């Protein structure tokens with residue numbers, strides 16, 4: 001199976017579905033990560049959070065901990081991701097080239113403009129595809145204003161450690177959000193795991209899925 005995970009920023013994908021991607025790699029599936037931004041970023045007060053090269057390195061290091069070697073960054077501007085024909089075409093070209101069986105992206109009712117536009121652009125670009133899933137928003141990778149409906153669960157008990165390690169590779173984010181961030185990620189995974197009777201899980205909302213009998 002080929003799985004395409006699309007996120008606005010480096011760390012969004014790892015936070016929301018890193019355990020699932022690492023498990024997919026362990027089970028010999030092909031995984032591609034697509035980051036819509038990918039350059040360095042600044043705070044609202046113009047303080048540099050990470051430089052361009054730090055951003056690239058953090059994304060590559062985090063992906064490689066999950067076992068993912070296929071990572072593409074589109075280098076749109078952080079905080080200014082458009083819902084535009086350009087971005088939709090960029091994503092569509094990658095979908096045509098990679099030909100995924102499953103696509104993961106942000107929850108559409110997120111509150112971060114980059115996440116919302118990435119989600120909408122992905123939905124437009126994948127309009128002729130089946131098996132589209134929205135990953136659960138979790139800070140700082142997303143906060144919803146409409147309840148997220150967990151519909152598809154993925155047992156990540158075997159890969160929770162890789163997920164947490166991949167987030168530690170995002171050094172600038174860890175510095176910004178502290179260890180409480182990782183504790184919250186682990187707690188969420190534990191909570192979702194408890195809902196399905198396993199140690200740790202991630203969950204997704206289904207946009208469209210195909211019953212393959």
Ligand SMILES: [Zn+2]
Nearest residue numbers: 008009012141
């Ligand atoms: Zn983000």
